[in-house]
Amino acid sequence: MPRSGPSYRSTLRSKTNKQRLERTVAMSILRTQSVHASHTSVLRRALGPGALIALGIGAIIGTGIFVLTGLAAAQHAGPALVVSFIMAGFACGMAGLCYAEFAAMIPVSGSAYSYSYATLGEGVAWLVGWLLVLEYLFAAATVSVGWSGYVVSLLRQIGVHLPDTISQSPFTRVEGRGIIATGAILNVPAVLVVAVITAMCYSGIKQSANFNTAVVTIKVIVIVLFIVFGVSCINVANWHPFIPPNEGPGRYGWDGVGQAAAIVFFAYLGFDAVSTAAQEASNPQRDMPIGILGSLIVCTILYIAVSAVLTGMVRYTELNVSAPIAYTLDQYPSLGWLSFLIKIGAVAGMTSVILVMILAQSRIFLTMSQDGLLPGAFSRVHPNFQTPGFSTLVTGTVAAFVGGLLPVNILGELVSFGTLTAFLVVCIGVLILRKTRPDLKRPFRVPAAPVICTLGALSCGYLIYMLPTDTWIRAAVWTLIGVTIYSLYGYKHSVLNRPVVRKTVSRG
Secondary structure: OOOOHHHHHHHHHHHHHHHHHHHHHHHHHOOOOOOOOOOOOOOOOEEEEHHHHHHHHHHHOOHHHHHHHHHHHHHHHHHHHHHHHHHHHHHHHHHHHHHHHHHHHHHEEEEEEEHHHHHHHHHHHHHHHHHHHHEEEEEHHHHHHHHHHHHHHHHHHHOOOOOHEEEOOOOEOOOOOOOEEEOOOOOOOHHHHHHHHHHHHHHHHHHHHHHHHHHHHHHHHHHHHHHHHOOOOOHHHHOOOOOOOOOOOOOOOOHHHHHHHHHHHHOOOOOHHHHHHHHHHHHHHHHHHHHHHHHHHHHHHHHHHHHHHHHHOOOOOHHHOOOOOHHHHHHHHHHHHHHHHHHHHHHHHHHHHHHHHHHHHHHHHHHHHHHHOHHHHHHHOOOOOOOOOOHHHHHHHHHHHHHHHHHHHHHHHHHHHHHHHHHHHHHHHHHHHHOOOOOOOOOOOOOOOOHHHHHHHHHHHHHOOOOOHHHHHHHHHHHHHHHHHHHHHHHHHHHHHHHHHHHHHHOO
C-alpha cells in the first residue's frame, strides 16, 4: 500500500485510534480510588473492640479445627500438624499486620477489595473482590456442610436418624475418579442453617453480634476443656515419627507438612472478616487493629494446643474422619461426657462462622456496588434494620444452594485459594501505598514493613503453590468468569467513569 492517499490515511487513523483505545482501557483498569472515597458509613456503628475480637474468633474457629485437622494429619502431616499450623499462622500473622494498617487507615467495609482499589487499581480490585466471594460466600457453604455432619451425629446420639438422601451432599470427590454422584438428593440441614442465619443477618448487626458473642463463648470453653482433659491422655509414642517418611507428592515428609499448611490455612479464615465490619465499628481507627490481631493471636494459641493434644491422644493414621476431635474422645470412655459437649461446641462454632461469613460477603457486595462494579441493588440498605438487605439475601441464597449440593473437600480448597490470593495482594498493597502516599495518616503501622510485607506475600504465595492442581483449574475458571463480568458490566458502570460521562454530556 502506498504511504500516501486517503486509503493510507484512513488506515493510519484507524490504527492510531485503536492504540489510543488500548491505552485508555489499560489506564482505566489501573486507575485507583482515593483512600478517602468511601469513609461515610451508611450502616449502624455498634461494635466495640470486644465485639470485633469475638467476631474474628467467631469466624476463625469452626470447620477448620473441628473437621480439617484430622484429614490434614492423617493424609499429609502426621504429628507435624503442629508445624503446619505454625506455618499457616505465620502467614496469617504477617497478613494480619498488613490488614490492621489498612483497616485503621481505610475504615470501609470492602476489606482487601477496597485496599486493592486504593493501591493496585480497579482491575486488580475487581479480581480480589471476585476471589473474596470464594473466601466468604463459599466458606459459608463449606461450613454449613460440616455443621450438617455434626448435627446429624448429635441427632443420632439421641435416637433421631436422618436418611442419607436428605443429609448428605449429592456429589463427592473420589481420588482417581473425580466428582461422582452419591445418590443423595440434597443436604437439607446445610440449607436450613444458612437460611436461618441469613434471616438473622438481615434483621440487624447488633442482634447478630450479640448472638455471635454468646456462641463464641460456648465454643472457646469447649475447646479449652478438650485441651485441659486431653493432656492427661497423651501418649508420646503417638508423636513418633514426628514427620512421617514421604510416601509421594503431598503425603508426609516436609512436602506433606507444606500441603497440610495450605489446607489448615482454612482454619485461620476469618480474622480478615473483622475488616468488613469497619463501617459498623464504633472507633474503627483504634478498634480494627485490636479486633484483627487479637482474634488471630487467641486462635493461633488454641490451634497449636489442639493439634498437639489431638495427635498425642491417638495415632495420626486414625484421624481420617469427618469429626476427628469427637472420634478421639470416643476412644477414651472416661471422657465420653466431653465428646457430647465437643459436638455441641462444634455446632456452635460452625454456626458463628456461617454468620460472620454471610455478614462479611454481603458488606463486600455493598461496597463493590457503591463503586459501580455491581448493580445498584447490592448497595440497598434496609430502612429499618440498616443492613445491606439485598446483598444479604443473595449471599445466603447462593451459600445455601452450594452447601446443599457440594462436599466440604472441594469447597474448602477453593476457599483457601481465594483467601490466600487476597492476603498476598494486601501485603503487596501496604508497601505500594507506603511508597505512593507516605503522607497518609496511619493510626497503626506495620513494624519493619519491607520485611514483614515481603514475608507475608512469600508465605501466602507458597501456600497457594502447595494447593492441589485441580483447585488451580477450578480457580482459573472462576477467575475467567469474574473477568467476563467485569468486562461486560463493571468496567462500563464504574463510578470512576461518571465524571467523564458528565463532561461529554455538557459539551452536547
